[in-house]
Amino acid sequence: MDSMRQKREKKAESFGVQRFSWHVIFRKKRTIAGAVIILCFVFTALFAPVLAPHDPLLVDIVNKLQGPSPAYPFGTDQLGRCILSRLIWGSRYSLFYSSLVLVITVAVGVPVGMLSGYMGGKVDSLLMRIIDIFMALPSFIVALAIAGTLGASGRNLVLAMSLVYWADYARLSRTLTLQIKEQNYMMALKASGCSGVSIVFRHVLKNIAPSVVALATMDIGTIILSIAGFSFIGLGVQAPAPEWGIMLSDSKQFIQTCPRLMFFPGLTIVLIVLAFNLLGEGIQDENETE
Amino acid sequence: MKSDILLETKQLKKYYGTVHAVDGVSLSIQKGQSLGLIGESGSGKSTFGKLVTKLEKPSGGEIRFLGRSVENIPERKFRPLRKEIQIVFQSSGDVFDPCYTVGDSIREGLHNYTDLSPAEIEDYLDETFERVGLNPALKNRAAKQLSGGQCQRANIARALILHPQLIVCDEPVSSLDYSIRKQMLNLLNKIQEQEGITYLFITHDLSNVPYVCKAVAIMYHGRIVEYLDHTDNLGENVMHPYSRLLFESVPVPDPRKRTINRELPERVQGENLQKGCPFRGECPIQEEICAETMPLLSEEATGHKVACHCLHKANM
Ligand SMILES: Nc1ncnc2c1ncn2[C@@H]1O[C@H](COP(=O)(O)OP(=O)(O)OP(=O)(O)O)[C@@H](O)[C@H]1O
Ligand SMILES: [Mg+2]
Numbered sequence: 117m118d119s120m121r122q123k124r125e126k127k128a129e130s131f132g133v134q135r136f137s138w139h140v141i142f143r144k145k146r147t148i149a150g151a152v153i154i155l156c157f158v159f160t161a162l163f164a165p166v167l168a169p170h171d172p173l174l175v176d177i178v179n180k181l182q183g184p185s186p187a188y189p190f191g192t193d194q195l196g197r198c199i200l201s202r203l204i205w206g207s208r209y210s211l212f213y214s215s216l217v218l219v220i221t222v223a224v225g226v227p228v229g230m231l232s233g234y235m236g237g238k239v240d241s242l243l244m245r246i247i248d249i250f251m252a253l254p255s256f257i258v259a260l261a262i263a264g265t266l267g268a269s270g271r272n273l274v275l276a277m278s279l280v281y282w283a284d285y286a287r288l289s290r291t292l293t294l295q296i297k298e299q300n301y302m303m304a305l306k307a308s309g310c311s312g313v314s315i316v317f318r319h320v321l322k323n324i325a326p327s328v329v330a331l332a333t334m335d336i337g338t339i340i341l342s343i344a345g346f347s348f349i350g351l352g353v354q355a356p357a358p359e360w361g362i363m364l365s366d367s368k369q370f371i372q373t374c375p376r377l378m379f380f381p382g383l384t385i386v387l388i389v390l391a392f393n394l395l396g397e398g399i400q401d402e403n404e405t406e
Numbered sequence: 407m408k409s410d411i412l413l414e415t416k417q418l419k420k421y422y423g424t425v426h427a428v429d430g431v432s433l434s435i436q437k438g439q440s441l442g443l444i445g446e447s448g449s450g451k452s453t454f455g456k457l458v459t460k461l462e463k464p465s466g467g468e469i470r471f472l473g474r475s476v477e478n479i480p481e482r483k484f485r486p487l488r489k490e491i492q493i494v495f496q497s498s499g500d501v502f503d504p505c506y507t508v509g510d511s512i513r514e515g516l517h518n519y520t521d522l523s524p525a526e527i528e529d530y531l532d533e534t535f536e537r538v539g540l541n542p543a544l545k546n547r548a549a550k551q552l553s554g555g556q557c558q559r560a561n562i563a564r565a566l567i568l569h570p571q572l573i574v575c576d577e578p579v580s581s582l583d584y585s586i587r588k589q590m591l592n593l594l595n596k597i598q599e600q601e602g603i604t605y606l607f608i609t610h611d612l613s614n615v616p617y618v619c620k621a622v623a624i625m626y627h628g629r630i631v632e633y634l635d636h637t638d639n640l641g642e643n644v645m646h647p648y649s650r651l652l653f654e655s656v657p658v659p660d661p662r663k664r665t666i667n668r669e670l671p672e673r674v675q676g677e678n679l680q681k682g683c684p685f686r687g688e689c690p691i692q693e694e695i696c697a698e699t700m701p702l703l704s705e706e707a708t709g710h711k712v713a714c715h716c717l718h719k720a721n722m
Binding site: 135303306308310319 | 461495497500501
């Protein structure tokens, strides 16, 4: 488990104080491609009820395991449900839960990290110790423990992942805050009579925001993958919800007879993770680390 | 006349680990009597400036500002006093938050200390920009889009906008080229005359001092080695061997008048600095006592204090 922790620490520390402006990010075609794919997924998720040709939960046993047809473009699954409709509705789970994890981790991790870095001293030692404990937690064990005690559900999976990931953001924010605290403009702000709260939330926050965004875009692919993975093994979203991981899990027994069942959700997951990685790398490339 | 003292330090100290950046400095600045603080690089001038503005925590000693003892009061209590003591930092470019425009950074002080309306703030900001010779349109730029001279003016504008009684000017002109230096010094002088602002003027360039200051203190290795409450004919009046050396090393425009600088002797370093006179390594007139006891400031003439054991030799 130590290597995992070291990897995460390294990741958090490889991010310096970064600056980028939004229009330069989209200079490269790859980045634009990533962003376009993500936008398509967001659009799909928002308009799922309109876009999906069928009810994703509608069981129609008579029609099971049909090949692609005009009515069912990707065919039907073992219960006769429309695969395309399930994939379309499934984008809601992936995007919603992964955004939720990100929002929670950033909202908790960044203030804790800034506080720790800015206050220094005893507060810092205490918070750092807590952060270190969470850095050492493997997400799998936490997910298992939470599913075991609180039950397996999408909501509890979000809780489990947030519990693990916030520490990355806390650590990153702390490191960056320590760097920024040494800058001369911090002293100048103090000389102008700014309070600690104003310095942290108006100046430090604005300076570390680009790095946090960069880390978040790098992380979101992993989070989407984890949500699908945990749902696949039954620790996350539960059937019959049309979640991509569950779709994969359901199609395990048909891997030989009907590989299509596994192919489409698999491809969808690969596509969205790829898109987020393209965007994340694009942002990384345009970053000027100080 | 006691009430005229703006700032007074007693045995002020700042140690960074084993480095004694400021080591027992006692100075006072009177209203209208700008003080020049001179010393070579690393002598602790900037550290002293940050100590008196409470941007660094002293390791020991006292600071009285406007009659109040401030060395131990918490930031929350000191904040109202900050309005009266502002600082122009030595480096100018990196003292503005790169995420905001220069104007935003300067407005910050007004937001904190006044309750002017946004329109009044804008007017006042423009007026202050003009006062320091900056085009008000530059307020919407980031600091890195300004030239060094513009940045320095913006820096002065930030200190000025709160109408403080005392401004610590840390090498306000040394980052500028010669043609602008004179302008900036004129500007500082004008401000001090028109608005009754007093400076603690930190510099290593002696030629600026008589121009702006009414008193001068010379610092060596965290200590004041000489203090004069007048600045006429500084070059002739200074007595401490270090001060004399400083004046000799000011480049003389006429090459024939330059004295050839003697080789730099071994400097006193490390542990030995804490015992005896820190300058003895370079001192041309030292005696045995210099290695044993630290010379203290003593009044040699009215308003003229020197810390040297061997003055009788120096002025032969
Ligand atoms: N934050 C710090 N941490 C450790 N040492 C420091 C720190 N700030 C200053 N010092 C040390 O204190 C001494 C005095 O530094 P200071 O900046 O006050 O010098 P200075 O007289 O302003 O020099 P200059 O003319 O180059 O600006 C130097 O030896 C410096 O290395
Ligand atoms: Mg300095």
